[in-house]
Every structure is written in structure tokens, then in C-alpha cells.
Amino acid sequence: MKRFISILFMAALLCAPMTVTAEAAEEIETIVTVVPAPDQTRAERPPCFPDPSENFIQLPETENVALNKPVTSGAHTDVYVIRNVNDGKTDTYWESKGWPAEAVIDLEGSFRISTVAVCLNPSSIWEPRTQEIAVWVSADGETYTEIVPAAKYDFDAETGNRIRIDFDPVEATHVKVVFTMSTASRTGGAQAAEICVY
Numbered sequence: 001m002k003r004f005i006s007i008l009f010m011a012a013l014l015c016a017p018m019t020v021t022a023e024a025a026e027e028i029e030t031i032v033t034v035v036p037a038p039d040q041t042r043a044e045r046p047p048c049f050p051d052p053s054e055n056f057i058q059l060p061e062t063e064n065v066a067l068n069k070p071v072t073s074g075a076h077t078d079v080y081v082i083r084n085v086n087d088g089k090t091d092t093y094w095e096s097k098g099w100p101a102e103a104v105i106d107l108e109g110s111f112r113i114s115t116v117a118v119c120l121n122p123s124s125i126w127e128p129r130t131q132e133i134a135v136w137v138s139a140d141g142e143t144y145t146e147i148v149p150a151a152k153y154d155f156d157a158e159t160g161n162r163i164r165i166d167f168d169p170v171e172a173t174h175v176k177v178v179f180t181m182s183t184a185s186r187t188g189g190a191q192a193a194e195i196c197v198y
């Protein structure tokens with residue numbers, strides 16, 4: 001019996017600290033420090049971090065008359081349909097299946113145009129490459145005239161992964177951009193995230 005009481009006493013001693021600890025935990029006041037997020041509208045780039053887009057090839061500030069207009073092409077690769085080429089997003093792109101590759105844009109009206117820009121995703125994960133491109137225009141959607149012969153253009157993330165092709169102003173209802181070569185290693189066709197017409 002004496003031994004049994006001793007065991008009970010020991011058990012009580014062992015349990016006692018746990019009870020005290022639990023009660024103490026309930027009494028600890030929770031202190032929450034609220035740190036407000038910085039006002040993003042006032043965020044500015046420190047002078048030591050220059051704007052990377054300063055080196056980008058600048059595009060005309062006039063309206064891009066190709067944006068969201070009907071566009072057609074030959075076969076495309078995988079899911080990279082021609083509709084991606086003028087949806088206004090550089091994170092969607094068209095990839096042709098083979099060569100030559102033509103993107104024909106119906107401007108839905110006659111416009112006096114003087115620049116075609118071809119853009120890739122500006123991210124540097126897009127390897128630098130050279131694409132050979134020619135520009136044709138039409139005033140009726142049937143007869144096309146080559147206004148800029150095929151020439152090689154360098155795409156590099158350092159300059160925004162974009163190029164612009166300038167020419168004498170011309171009236172056009174349709175623009176056909178013809179790709180005939182690319183040095184990119186991971187594609188079997190032309191690639192363009194956006195084709196813009198100004």
C-alpha cells in the first residue's frame with residue numbers, strides 16, 4: 001500500500017508541471033505587430049537599377065492597326081496558332097510548321113502604313129536568333145506587292161526581342177509578312193509573339 005501511495009505521489013509530481021504549463025500558455029498575451037505593405041503606387045526604381053527597356057527598339061506610338069484583326073497562315077506547330085500573333089500579348093506566340101511561313105492580316109479597312117514590327121516574348125529565356133522576313137501589301141486582299149524584300153533581322157532580349165521594318169508610306173487593306181528562315185535552334189518554323197502594323 002505504501003508503495004502504491006508513493007507511485008501516486010510521483011505520478012502527481014510528474015503531472016503537476018504539465019498543468020501549470022497549460023494554464024500559463026492560456027495567460028500569454030498574443031502580440032501582433034502589423035507592418036503595412038509599401039505603397040506600390042509610389043515605388044520607384046533605384047538609380048542603380050536602370051530601366052532595362054531603355055535599350056529596347058522603340059515602336060511607333062501611333063495605333064497598331066493589326067491588333068485583333070482577322071489573320072491567317074499555313075500550318076502551325078502544336079498549339080501555337082496564328083491567332084496568337086496579334087492578340088496584343090507577347091506571352092502568346094505563333095509558330096509555323098516549316099517554311100516559308102506567311103501571316104496574312106486583314107486590316108479591315110484601308111490604312112496608310114509605314115512600319116511592320118515583329119516581336120518575340122521579351123524574356124531572355126528566348127534565345128537570340130535571326131529571322132529572314134519580307135513584307136507584302138495588298139489593296140484588295142487578292143493582289144500583293146512586295147514592298148520590303150526578304151532581309152535578315154536580329155532578335156535579342158537585350159533590345160526587347162523585337163524588330164521593326166520601316167518603308168515608304170503605302171495604302172493597304174492587307175499585310176502579308178513572309179518568313180523564310182530562322183537561326184533559332186528549338187523550332188522548325190517561324191516564331192512571332194506579335195506582328196504589329198503602324
Ligand SMILES: [Ca+2]
Nearest residue numbers: 084089092193
Ligand atoms: Ca501574342
